[in-house]
Amino acid sequence: MTGSDILASAFDSLAANKVRSGLTMLGVVIGVALVIILVSLGESAKTFVDDQMRGIGFGRNGMVIHPGKMDPPIEPSKLRLEDSREISRRVPEVLDQVPIVVGSAYIRAGGQEYKTSVRGFTENYTELVNHRVESGSFLTSLDVEQHRKTCVIGQKVKEKLFAGFDPIGETVRISGRRFTVVGVMEKKGEMMGDDLDDLVIVPITTAQDLLDTDKLNAVLVWARRTEDLPLIRERIIEFLSGRHMRKDDFHFHTQEEMISILGTITGTLTAFVSGVAAVSLLVGCIGIVNIMLVSVLERTREIGIRKAVGARHRDIFLQFFGESMVLGLLGGLSGLVSGVGLAALVMVRTGLPVHISGWAVLMALICSLGVGLLAGVYPAMRAARANPIQALRFEN
């Protein structure tokens, strides 16, 4: 009995019971598809997040200081513009820093008005963050020093207020105050739910005036050398605690940390869904065992006949084992196709990067083979052990 005999026999008997074979495979199909969809989605989301983090682009040597504690989150209070300036002065390992103020305001020009995000930055923002001016120029140090009412607008603001003509040099009103547009930012899209095209950037000092605050929302800090980040963090805590007479009033994020936090979340999710998929594969396995046992019983006489004409234990074992393997593998392949298809569909629909986890595909295929193997052994052994005389006499 050759391998192709075994395969042909397996396909024959599965084809003889198409509905039953299909239903039996369904457990494996669902399990494999689940593994592929969920793991691929998890990895795709992680890639997406990674890209986003890198897209905002404060780089590996960058770090964000937020006022207030992460846990419990208390009202941020203490971070001021002078603090950020002092950081550059007091901590020599710091390459540069950008203070950030975020708020929102109505912006108006040519009779159009709508609410957009107002960001206050210093002039060095575009040099440090991967977010550039497309036309015109960015803010200058004089703009910041003198609280000038200059602004750089995002692509969406340009479209809404200046459709069809050049906004550079034009006047807009932000919260009723006159600002001169000096530049337009490049198109950047959405990053982590933050639309980087729907904003207006003003000097940090002007932003504080406009939003009537003396606080900062965050400070971005860059190290001269990435490995100095922990040291810088220590120094900043020391220095800021001294200034504010209060410890732990700040928290820090490096880009890698944020990625790893998100990685932990997606990792946990992936582990959970892998568990679900594993259970589904197990159920699929039990389904195959069950059907194979029924099949062995139904074909008791066939086993007797085959033994009478010279089938050995091994031949009978391989026949039934082959059927179970084919069930597992067919289920695995169908699951693979539907899993890859559904995963791609979901990714395209949700705008996630289309990414199919090779690891998941491999695991799913190995699992489906494993399921076929595990599920096949016991029924095939029962079949092989059948007594030929009793088997020939079996009525059904």
Place this chain on the structure above:
Amino acid sequence: MSPPVLELRKLSRHYETPAGPVMAVHEMDLRVERGEFMALLGPSGCGKSSLLNLLGCLDRPTGGELLIDGVAVSSLDDDGLAGLRNRKIGFVFQHYHLLPRMSALRNVELPMMYANVPPAERRQRALEGLARVQLSHRLDHTPSMLSGGESQRVAIARALAMNPSLVLADEPTGNLDTRTGEEIMQLFESMHRDGTTLVMVTHSPEMATRADRILRLRDGRIESDT
């Protein structure tokens, strides 16, 4: 001189039942030479089926010795017995015992598959075998599409597929009408003329007379051998 096809030395098959031991076959001595056509005759319960199962290596004796073509069956393990059934023995059953989902052609190929005959040769030999039983027009028919006589002819072609030393037939005409049964008997006679060794179980003395040797069994023993 070649050994006899069958040689039984005090061959026994006893069963333990709640009602006490049953001696289905008891200390039987027998030789069947190559080319013989022997009928096993006797009432039901005389041990015919048990003896046939032993001769066909479907069952193992509880005592004595059975030699097939000079090979002691007791020296073989299960796979050895399977090999012996495959190469040396052809079965023809009362209920045909064809595989229901397979065509006539593939049913005849089955023993050759287990003998690792290459697929092309299997096909060729199965075609020849079916031609020999005049079923060349029924190659792709499954058993449910065949009449009883046709089914039995497929079974005979299958039994002959491996050119066995011995063909064992268990009431081969038991399920057939007289005319069809007669056709099958003629087929056996032609096989006998071609030199095939045949052992046929029957309960019909009339059928038994077609053989050149009749073994009457009673209570697990040979009553007469003519």
